[in-house]
Amino acid sequence: MQERVDTAEQILDAAQSLVQTRGYNAFSYADISAQVGIRKASIHYHFPSKSDLGKEVVARYRETFRKKRDQIDRKTDDPCLKLAQYVQLYLDSLQDERLCLCGMLAADFNTLPQAVREQVKGFFAENEAWLTNVLTDGCKAGVIRCDGLAEVEAQLLLAGLQGAMLMARSCGDIKRFEVIAQRLLAVLVVTTG
Amino acid sequence: MQERVDTAEQILDAAQSLVQTRGYNAFSYADISAQVGIRKASIHYHFPSKSDLGKEVVARYRETFRKKRDQIDRKTDDPCLKLAQYVQLYLDSLQDERLCLCGMLAADFNTLPQAVREQVKGFFAENEAWLTNVLTDGCKAGVIRCDGLAEVEAQLLLAGLQGAMLMARSCGDIKRFEVIAQRLLAVLVVTTG
DNA sequence: GACAATCTACCTACTAAGTGGTAGTTTAAT
DNA sequence: ATTAAACTACCACTTAGTAGGTAGATTGTC
Secondary structure, X not given: OOOOOXXXXXXXXXXXXXXXXXXXXXXXXXXXXXXXXXXXXXXXHHOOOHHHHHHHHHHHHHHHHHHHHHHHHHHOOOHHXXXXXXHHHHHHHHHOOOOOHHHXXXXXXXXXXXXXXHHHHHHHHHHHHHHHXXXXXXXXXXXXXXXXXXXXXXXXXXXXXXXXXXXXXXXXXXXXXXXXXXXXXXXXXXXXO | XXXXXXXXXXXXXXXXXXXXXXXXXXXXHHHHHHHHOOOHHHHHHHOOOHHHHHHHHHHHHHHHHHHHHHXXXXXXXXXXXXXXXXXXXXXXXXXXXXXXXXXXXXXXXXXXXXXXXXXXXXXXXXXXXXXXXHHHHHHHHOOEOOOOOHHHHXXXXXXXXXXXXXXXXXXXXXHHHHHHHHXXXXXXXXXXX
């Protein structure tokens, strides 16, 4: 039989939460040990090295995020609604007192193991690609302003959201994120919000 | 007599560089010791604790940044030029393979000593205030779009720049920053760039 | 001018706590 | 009996920080 709750998953949960709140270099196997309630050595059984753990955390995060984007795609065809719901994903995270996992790792980038770096790059690439598609569709449908290249608009949106999360947490004011995100959307969308 | 080169200043230089490239939790007194060429203990003579050092690094960075903003103010009255030159400050840093000190510290925020947090908040507040002024002036002069509140536009610009630096470094492509920054300015400025 | 006291800026040598990681053992389910 | 998943007990190393000493410059007093 499988253990009551999947320990590896619990370890990933703890690691993800720690990275989102403190960063890659500010969490240790001891922290996870305390949160999950198993010994340090047992974590090494599931994830031999810290870079293995890091890589798996981001891989799972990418997959979760992919599913959420898919869900948005299934829920609506309206590019503007899609963007609003995409922004909501980040707001949800922030309200849980977490930053974007990959936004945090981007700050730690120079100290990351190569495998983790690749995962982070992958996350950004696939989100950028999805946003580019949404914006391109919106341009064709005439509901999105087409002032800039869709690709650039996507990059701006992604960068703006990451930066806004950073600043909102520093200010201790989630509203700061909402305001910036709202303005970002208003810049892109034709019908003023 | 004073030492040939100010050691405290050298320590601050090393610490700042390390934070801008690796983050607060990924640098140690040993790193600085190696860079400056004095023993760890001697660093403690100049900066008793790591939080003292951190606080002083940000305080000096704020001061440097304030001078650069003042220089921009003296160089031109054109709000659009001011914004372009302000963006250039960040690009200069990125070309030196450094992120914004306070952007990095914002990612490490939850693990920072209180004194350092306050400094980081201060940095954001004064940059936001300056940008708000520039944008307000530009609105009055009719060279800046007034779609949103100047305060919000300032926050968006700051967040966008921080996020763009993060993403540009992850992609290993400084051009990414330039493109996003250019688009950000185009959104704000009336005369299309 | 001489002398002692103090101060600056560094040093060696150390500590307690924490780091990721390993070896070998136990427990419990199949 | 095998095996997965945990354990205890360690390891070498790094962390920020401390204790105490020293060479040399500065200062105040006679």
